[in-house]
Amino acid sequence: MDLLLRGISHRYGGTEVMRDINLDIRRGEIVCIIGPSGCGKSTLLRFIGGLERPDAGEVLLSGPEPEGSLNPLTYVFQDFALLPWRTVAGNISLVLEDHGLGKQRVAAIIEDVLARTGLSEFREALPRQLSGGMRQRVAIARALAVRPAVMLMDEPLSALDSQTRELLMDDLVSLWQRERFTACYVTHNLAEAVRLGHRVVVLSRRPGQIRTVVEIDMELSERGPGHPELEAIQSQLWTLLRDEARAADREIADVAE
Amino acid sequence: MSRSDVAERTDMTEAAKNLRAVPYRGGGFRPGHWRFVGPLVFAVLLLGWEAGSRSGVISNLVLPAPSEALEALRQLVETGQLWLHLGASLQRLVIGWSLGVTLGVAVGLMVGLLPLARAGLLPLVSALFPIPKIALLPLFVIWFGIGEGSKVATILFGSFFPTVIATYGGVDNVDRTLVRMGQSFGLGWWSIVRKIILPGAMPAILSGCRISASIAIILLVAAEMIGAEYGVGAYVLMAGSLFATDQLLAGVAMLSVLGLVVSWLIGRAERRLLRWRG
Known part of the structure; x- marks a missing residue:
């Protein structure tokens, strides 16, 4: 496209x-x-x-x-725009929840993008616990999750x-x-x-x-x-x-x- | 320059230049941890009071000893009156306050999110908020009857307005970039409200709860003093009109404990819901 x-x-x-x-x-x-x-x-x-x-x-x-793109035009913001009350996995799940994918499918996508961005071990961390670089990596993982x-x-x-x-x-x-x-x-x-x-x-x-x-x-x-x-x-x-x-x-x- | 030269030079300068430590200026202005001081102040005050009463320095007519108030409380427990009064009060408080907060959050969200609702409701809220709700109690008695209805309504209205104001203030302060993020990922309106606006406004809503809970307790007592058979307020009023100051103090102590419990509960809720703030 x-x-x-x-x-x-x-x-x-x-x-x-x-x-x-x-x-x-x-x-x-x-x-x-x-x-x-x-x-x-x-x-x-x-x-x-x-x-x-x-x-x-x-x-x-x-x-x-x-094919399979959930959000064709997807932003990555300067200030990361992560929800501070959600974990890394929760922040990624946020952008998948509205698409009726089913729990297992969502979990699989999260697993996949975390692996691709090297964030698997941070899945349960809150944004405030991460460095700026890690936060932006999470935001990039979130962007990848919707297959832009x-x-x-x-x-x-x-x-x-x-x-x-x-x-x-x-x-x-x-x-x-x-x-x-x-x-x-x-x-x-x-x-x-x-x-x-x-x-x-x-x-x-x-x-x-x-x-x-x-x-x-x-x-x-x-x-x-x-x-x-x-x-x-x-x-x-x-x-x-x-x-x-x-x-x-x-x-x-x-x-x- | 040889090594001994250097040594000699430092020797000389140390003596000549009057070496001293940089003074530390960074102390203070920091909350400390004095855990036992609070209870200690309480204990000293109560003991001093008790001693004053026993020695006759404080007249029993003016202020009964803490032990007498405790005795009155013990009698309340023994006769089962305590639960009668406390139960009636708690019921009014819980129903009135939770209804008030629920409606307040709903209206506060509307004011915060819908420009039309803000334009229409905000002047109304500003006009009604400063009215002491107890002044409306006679009106509530006509509307909702002399029984529980009027008391619950007083508490409901009293906790409704501060909650509305806290909630819409909280909504206004939610980071707009987060809302934009939600929109940019195609989240629906309701999803954005539920998953971004509401959690973002939660700190403000909870501090609104603190305020509305203390207002609710004040209104509870006032409403019960005006007309109730049971309830801590009624008990305190009755004790006062009989000059049973020991019972009056027992009732006041109950109110204080009630306030402490409520604030402890909200503190727990804050720790649970706002864990992400660290």
Whole structure:
């Protein structure tokens, strides 16, 4: 299943926050969206998943939904969004309970995703007992449990310290190697974008427009920190963004992102 | 620089520079654990009181000795009157309070979740909440009869309003990202209310329960004082009008114990339901 964004524009009150965004997200690729803060990256992601409606333009799905998908467009949130009163297994069960799968089937899915994300021994732990990295792994396991067609990842590593971030990036890479999931990955971190993105979409500052799309034609598994080619792309992206970021930094905020 | 040079230098600087420890400034402002102090204060107060009564410093007319109040309590137990009074009170309290809290949570959820309900009900709740419900008792007597109905209704109304306010405040404070998460996974409206909103509002609902329970006890006694054959309030009123101050104190002690038990029960419920907060 592919996702097509057609002419998306949006205003908050009198402020134009997004102008004519056109983008295709194709099956099996990770599209990273980067841009200065306040450019509407997260808003765009909310449009894609149907949590908010743009003023103009539309988000289209093309092709059949993958078989057995319970929730084709599935988010992974920056702040994990785990229910603190449920255990790891309970948090995953939450998103399966409404589908009438039957107890055994739910238990089997939970078992399976916990094994795939290496969380089996944490199944009875409460979120507060886990580190930030582990919490985000739980959130990723929860997302996998509903067999998404596209994962919508909203700065999933931004709340983590840089060491944990490296570890989770490796996890995501190996997960992609195995499952070839489709993802739209919003971040402000250029290193994440060049490590995980098959394409990197650069947004301008408000009103957010697509400035350029950079294709990175390199296997995810070959990428690593300090790779010269990636470093070059990263500094190219930074050149594109620097002035925008500086101007955005000096703006007076009057809209919530 | 040789090793002995270094040693010499440290020797010299230690002497010359007046070495001293950094003063510790981080103490205090921390709850401590003084387990036995509470009971000890109680015991000292009671013993002092008893001694004062026996030695005649405290007149028996003004304040009877604790031992006399205890004796009155013992008689209550022996004649079986205790269970009569306590049973009647507990029944009113349990029925009135649990109905009030149940309705309060339901209405509080509506106010918290439905904009129309909020617009319609919140001004009403704000207008009725500050009325001392005991002032409405005569009206309740006309509506629900002089018997149990009016007393239960007083307690019900008294615990209803604080519960509504606590519940909708709790609903307002539920983390919106969790609600969004629920929506993004396609959970139904009722599922989100049951599995995300209600547990998220539970801390506020339980602290509302604490408040409404103490209000319920106050209203219970007030209602029983106005017209009841049995009940702790009626017993205290009767003792007071006979100047049987020892019985009056026995009744007051019962109320205190009742309050303590209720708060202990809610504490247990909190520990059970809010274990996830750690």
